[in-house]
Amino acid sequence: MSNPQTMQIQEISAHSGPVPGQGTQRAAKVCKYIDVTTCIGCKACEVACVEWNDHPFRETSFDNTYQTMASTEWNYWNLIKFVEHERDGNFMWLMRKDQCMHCEDPGCLRACPADGAIIKYQNGIVDFQQENCIGCGYCISGCPFDIPKFNPQTKKVFKCTLCSDRVGQGLEPACIKACPTGCLHFGTKQEMVQIARARVSQLQTESGFANAGVYDPPSIGGTHVIYVLHDVTQPELYGGLPANPVIPPSYTVWKWLAKPMGLIMAGLGVLAVFFHRVTVGPKLPQPEPVITEHPDEAESDRRETP
Amino acid sequence: MSSSVERIDREAREEFGRRGRTVVHRGELLRHPVYTRVLHWSVAISFVLSLLSGFAIYSPWLYRWLTPLFGGGAMTRFLHPWFGLAFTIAFFFQFLNWFAPMRWTSADSRWMRRLRAYVTNQEKSEPKETGFFNAGQKLYFWLIALSAILFLITGVLLWFDDVVLRWLVAVSYVVHDLAALIMLAGFIIHIYEGTAAAPGTFRSMTDGTVTRDWARTHHPAWYEEVAKNEPREDRDNRPTST
Numbered sequence: 046m047s048n049p050q051t052m053q054i055q056e057i058s059a060h061s062g063p064v065p066g067q068g069t070q071r072a073a074k075v076c077k078y079i080d081v082t083t084c085i086g087c088k089a090c091e092v093a094c095v096e097w098n099d100h101p102f103r104e105t106s107f108d109n110t111y112q113t114m115a116s117t118e119w120n121y122w123n124l125i126k127f128v129e130h131e132r133d134g135n136f137m138w139l140m141r142k143d144q145c146m147h148c149e150d151p152g153c154l155r156a157c158p159a160d161g162a163i164i165k166y167q168n169g170i171v172d173f174q175q176e177n178c179i180g181c182g183y184c185i186s187g188c189p190f191d192i193p194k195f196n197p198q199t200k201k202v203f204k205c206t207l208c209s210d211r212v213g214q215g216l217e218p219a220c221i222k223a224c225p226t227g228c229l230h231f232g233t234k235q236e237m238v239q240i241a242r243a244r245v246s247q248l249q250t251e252s253g254f255a256n257a258g259v260y261d262p263p264s265i266g267g268t269h270v271i272y273v274l275h276d277v278t279q280p281e282l283y284g285g286l287p288a289n290p291v292i293p294p295s296y297t298v299w300k301w302l303a304k305p306m307g308l309i310m311a312g313l314g315v316l317a318v319f320f321h322r323v324t325v326g327p328k329l330p331q332p333e334p335v336i337t338e339h340p341d342e343a344e345s346d347r348r349e350t351p
Numbered sequence: 352m353s354s355s356v357e358r359i360d361r362e363a364r365e366e367f368g369r370r371g372r373t374v375v376h377r378g379e380l381l382r383h384p385v386y387t388r389v390l391h392w393s394v395a396i397s398f399v400l401s402l403l404s405g406f407a408i409y410s411p412w413l414y415r416w417l418t419p420l421f422g423g424g425a426m427t428r429f430l431h432p433w434f435g436l437a438f439t440i441a442f443f444f445q446f447l448n449w450f451a452p453m454r455w456t457s458a459d460s461r462w463m464r465r466l467r468a469y470v471t472n473q474e475k476s477e478p479k480e481t482g483f484f485n486a487g488q489k490l491y492f493w494l495i496a497l498s499a500i501l502f503l504i505t506g507v508l509l510w511f512d513d514v515v516l517r518w519l520v521a522v523s524y525v526v527h528d529l530a531a532l533i534m535l536a537g538f539i540i541h542i543y544e545g546t547a548a549a550p551g552t553f554r555s556m557t558d559g560t561v562t563r564d565w566a567r568t569h570h571p572a573w574y575e576e577v578a579k580n581e582p583r584e585d586r587d588n589r590p591t592s593t
Contacts, residue, residue, distance in 0.1 A: 059411040158408045159424050160415060179424035181408065182512040186520035195513040200425065293521030299528070304410050307532045314536055318543035325472045328549045330564035 052213045056165040058157035075168045075212060077221065077270045078237035079142050080244055081283065082257070083228040086111060086125055086140040093223030094123035094144075097208065117143060119194035122205035123220055126284025132275075141272065141283040142220070142229070145192045145205035147171050149266030152292035153204075155300065156187025169234065169269035170209045175201045189265065189290030207269065234269065241273050248275065264289050360447045373559035380566050380577055382555040390445040391556055397438035398538070404431040405531060432510045435502060442499050449492060452483050458572075459486035475568070482572040487544070491537045501530040 057064055091113060095102065100120040105113045112127040128139040151171045154163040162177040163184065173184075173193070180200035184193045193202045208218035216222075217231040230237060241259045248257035258277025261267050272286075280286035364386045371385035383391070407417030407427045414424070421427040458480040468474055469487070477485060484492075505523035512520045545552050551565040566574040 059414055061411040061414070158411075158414070159428075160411060162424075177424065179408070179428040181428050181509075183520070183524070185513055186515075186517045186524075191517075200429070293518065295521045295525045299525050303525075304528070305412070307528065308410055308412060311532070311535055311539070314539045318539055318548070321470075322543070322547045325470075327547060328472060328475070328568070330551050330562060330568045331476050332564060333567065 052170075052209065053167040054164050055167040056151075056154060057161050058154045058163035059160045061160070073168060074234040075170065075207070075269060076232065076234040076237040077147075077207065077218060078230040078232075078241050078273070079270065080228040080230075080241075080273045081139065081141050082244070082248060082252075082254070082273060082275055083226050084125070084140045084142065085226050085228075086127060086138065087225060088113065088125055089223040089225055090142055090220035090229065091121075091123050091125065093219040094205075095121065097211070097219035098122065098206075117192060117194060117204075119196040119203040122203070128282060128284055130282060137275075139275070139283050141274075141286065143190075143284060144220075144270065145171065145207065146190050147205075147207050147269035148189075148290075149268065150292065152187035152189055152265070152296065153184035153193055154187075155292050155296040156183040158183060166209065168212070170207045170212065171269075172206050172209050173202060173204060175199075175203070178202055183296075187292060187296050189287055189292065191285075234267075237271060241271055244273050248273070260286065262287075262290050264291050356447055360444075363444070364448075375560050378563055379560040380563060380574075381559060382561045382566075383559045385559065387445075387448055388556055388559055390441065390448055393441040394438065394445050397434055397441050398534075401431065401434040401438050402531070402535065402538070404434055409528065409531070432506060435506050439499060439503050442495065446496060446499075453489050453492045455486075455489060455493075456482075458482070459489055462486035463490075477569050477571055479571045481570055482576075483570060485570070487540075491541055494533060494537050498530040498534045501526055505530070 054064055094100075098120075103114075103118065103121060106115060108115065110127045110129070113124060114121065117124045123142065123144045126139075126141045126143050128141075130137050130139045147170055149169065151163070151165060153173075154165060154171060157163045158181060159177055159179040161174055162179065163171065163173055165171045178201045180195070180202065182195055182202065184202055185191075185195065193204045195202050208216070208220075211218060221229045221231040230240060232240075238259065238261065245257050245259055248254040254275045256276040256278050258274060260272040260274055260277055260280055272280075272283075274280060274283060274286075276282065280288050364384060367386035367389060368384060371389075373381055373385060375381050403417055404421050404427050406413050407421065407424075408414070408431065418424045418427045421430050458478075462469075462478065462481065463486050465474075465478075466487075505527040508515050508519055508523040509527060512523075515523075545556070549569060551562055552569070555561045563574070563578070566577070
């Protein structure tokens with residue numbers, strides 16, 4: 046499952062050549078499973094993320110909740126969203142660990158114009174390669190989860206890597222290792238979906254959460270981070286998780302169809318004017334018509350310039 | 352155009368005319384004064400830089416070819432909006448400079464109807480009513496004016512895309528590309544018409560002059576107008592600076 050072989054590159058942003066090593070090995074898809082219903086909001090995952098990725102502790106912001114800051118930042122990739130919710134007259138916490146969802150069809154990668162700035166491994170991890178990033182920020186608008194964040198100092202974009210450096214060495218992501226309640230799991234997509242489904246039926250039959258379900262949105266081909274929610278019909282409740290996340294059509298239709306078409310048209314345009322010159326020829330300045338007394342010459346002149 | 356704008360343009364023309372000069376030899380006519388030429392090449396240089404740096408980001412096919420010209424992907428991305436801004440400013444002044452002669456007339460509509468005859472070279476000379484600019488040139492001018500506005504709006508949105516709404520960036524991205532393609536189509540035709548398609552045209556933007564034959568062939572109405580009050584050939588033609 047989580048061994049170096051799964052780190053074969055599967056997709057490269059804005060890449061015109063073949064993808065190296067694609068399809069040479071059968072690679073298992075990895076997945077992080079987050080059981081929102083057993084999260085206690087301890088923030089151990091937040092700290093583990095900051096520690097492993099060697100981020101400095103940054104300023105927090107207080108807005109009358111337990112949430113560390115308003116949203117993830119370029120150097121704060123893992124954030125538990127705290128939502129105070131009322132259900133059947135009773136108060137309840139909705140605590141969702143927010144980070145990159147590692148979409149099967151990543152909007153950031155679709156939007157990226159820089160060759161090799163975003164890659165997707167065969168195991169499903171979507172990773173940014175900052176040395177190739179040009180800082181245009183298109184990935185920010187391509188992401189349906191508002192995850193990539195711009196660092197104005199380096200003019201590069203950063204986000205959760207699903208600890209690709211750890212996964213590549215056969216370790217689980219840092220957040221998983223730190224979680225004390227066991228609400229975080231890591232394994233193959235198949236296994237994680239299985240465990241999540243079992244938890245859902247438990248929630249439905251034993252805990253009275255009839256709408257409990259697995260959040261694995263098919264609109265972007267599923268994600269490599271899945272949630273179990275108390276109420277999967279209202280994902281927006283959990284700090285703005287989109288019910289139907291989509292990549293802007295301009296990044297798929299326009300980029301992969303219309304852009305090559307435009308280039309081909311431009312190339313044909315250049316060829317067209319070249320062959321116009323070769324076939325129809327130039328318009329040369331015409332000499333001044335000669336005014337003459339002899340009708341014959343005037344006639345011939347008229348024939349030349351009808 | 353308001354009179355204050357006209358005054359800015361006129362004063363710039365006069366100032367450039369004093370500093371630079373255009374030598375008009377016997378048998379030639381002044382076509383583009385110094386100010387117009389400086390504007391044209393400012394627009395042209397900033398346009399080509401914008402085009403190349405933009406095309407580097409436009410398509411993966413061109414990314415590896417064009418980004419090295421500007422010092423890599425990140426530098427290309429950094430420079431492109433500044434090239435675009437330079438283009439917008441240069442074109443703004445050119446717009447003021449050419450706004451009046453680019454006014455569309457009924458003769459231009461008639462010209463457009465015989466576009467096929469023009470393209471296939473069925474007529475060796477332009478119709479008698481073709482003035483300083485023909486309808487094709489005017490169309491190109493107004494297409495650039497339209498694209499420039501689209502470029503400016505969408506370009507600013509894309510420049511600061513980390514703070515602009517997500518859907519707005521996604522839409523701007525398409526509109527910006529469309530404006531580029533419209534402009535590129537015109538640009539290819541423009542270069543061709545200015546060089547290989549009509550010999551004697553290119554010098555009008557370098558030396559500023561054209562031959563009388565050229566003027567009579569391509570812009571008969573303009574020729575008739577200037578030929579009336581041009582200096583006689585048997586007189587001493589002192590270098591004029593306009």
